Amino acid sequence: MRSRLVPGAASLVLAVTALTACGSSSSGSGDSGDSAASPAKLTVWIMRGSMSDGFLSRFETDFESTHKGTTLDIQIQEWDGIGQKITSALASKDAPDVMEVGNTQVAQYAASGGVEDLTAKVTDLQGGDWIPGLADPGEIDGKQYGIPWYAANRVVVYNKDLFAKAGITTPPKTRAEWITDTTKLNTGGDDGIYLPGQSWYALAGFVWDEGGDLAVKDGDSWKGALDTPQSKAGMEFYKQLQALGKGPKDSDEAKPLQADVFAKGKSAQIISVPGGADAILKANPALKGKIGFFPIPGKTADKPGAVFTGGSDLVIPEASRHQALAYEVVKALAGTKWQTDMAKEMSYVPNRTSLANVLAGNEGASVMAVGAANGHATPNSPNWAAVEANNPIKQYMTQVLTGADPDAAGKTASAAITKALNTAS
Known part of the structure; x- marks a missing residue:
């Protein structure tokens, strides 16, 4: 079961139906098996309806052009049954490299094991500027497992x-x-x-x-x-x-x-x-x-x-074979360029409070961004x-x-x- 707000392309719709120093050189917690410069094919799970085809196509083209030899296999996942699918993937030896998960689901997946601890990367990701209600669910017992991606609120x-x-x-x-x-x-x-x-x-x-x-x-x-x-x-x-x-x-x-x-x-x-x-x-x-x-x-x-701040986080499974590159994907999606693109394309609230102004001209979304500054999460x-x-x-x-x-x-x-x-x- 998930509990989150899912805005649709170019608008927002309510969905109520019901998360890492990488084990790699990117986090210092283990052996990555790759470096940010090593070509690889990365599997990225994105949830149905979260992003437009246009956004995903632009991101894929840009990421591959700036990471020569690397390709992205972006796979769209259905919400029905996703909890068990993610739990099984996290327990496997052949997990995707990056996953989108509902922000209130991070604790559940972190407890099941298999999610990388990205605490050491929070500063690099400008975590001090994250919307609290979106960032807090990704932090479990002082460790940041989920990286805030986008938000929505009432x-x-x-x-x-x-x-x-x-x-x-x-x-x-x-x-x-x-x-x-x-x-x-x-x-x-x-x-x-x-x-x-x-x-x-x-x-x-x-x-x-x-x-x-x-x-x-x-x-x-x-x-x-x-x-x-x-x-x-x-x-x-x-x-x-x-x-x-x-x-x-x-x-x-x-x-x-x-x-x-x-x-x-x-x-x-x-x-x-x-x-x-x-x-x-x-x-x-x-x-x-x-x-x-x-x-x-x-x-x-x-x-x-x-x-209540609903939305999604990005997580990196421990079983990812390309964790340094997986972190590069997360860093790009959570960074200024693609947060701005996403906010304008999808009318989402970006993950940083300092980016709220990118919604100027979109009355509903800009008002939502004002409210997001006092966002909270469920326990x-x-x-x-x-x-x-x-x-x-x-x-x-x-x-x-x-x-x-x-x-x-x-x-x-x-x-x-x-x-x-x-x-x-």
Whole structure:
């Protein structure tokens, strides 16, 4: 199971379905079997839909021209069943040289073994400039296994006509302003915000803003944290915001598809990746030019609200026969030239905060980049997928929204998270 945001070519779409000093001269951890100058055929796994054919073709041509005699065999992988395929490859003696993996999957794959430790390369890769919410999942117990590749996160998508109708000329920058404006929008039969009761990634952002988390490390084990005062405060804000719309309390963004709801023209706002606007326009072309974006507001105007940062990392298997060259591939893809190309081609947030300006002119993506500066990740446990499988967070949210005692509901959910994270997979 994977849990990540996957923006599509030239736009972003939401996907919720569910990571090294190389054993080589590139890392100093072992025998590489090659050098960066030695020709080789490298196998690179890229996930379906992550990159356009045009981007991959340009990268392949450029890399081969600058590494004479080296060829790239870029193989597109399907998301269905990828977890077992990657785990098997990491355990084999004939693994690919470079793999793209979902950023929240790094801990799972690192725990299974076979992923190179690239800690010694972080400085060379300008890791101090990486987006925290994308970089953090790749670091396990102080070692960097996953190299951030691209990111995506949620913003507020809004109906400009409904904002103008309510007399709102400037999008809110604080939570308090957001509540005030949403209250104004929730009049005359309009829906101030369409916020389903189980949008748990949105809740996570509010919890992070309060200084809390979904789970915390407790020695060598994990402990669910939805029963803390910080999580309770985050849920209280969610409940206040959700009450200003007509969203169902017992479903998520997919039931019904929130883009379809927004497309009807009566909902003023949704929380979505910017690419959600493409689905809205497909359902209702009349909304062209009437859709705007702003970062999820924070508690104060100087900092946007916290967001979950989805996206992908690049890893190098220990079994790669060409680890120095594999590192050259990773370094190129994570570097300024190809990060800039990728951001413009795919409307992704690049892996470095200093590159956010390359999205200027793309309203949705540039707003997303602003929010990415306060990006976070789900708890960095190899068992996090087990939490999402039954998702006690969703159950907790519905219980609180329908009148259950938040303290009792929080304890029950935290116990379920604790059990899932500490059960051997």
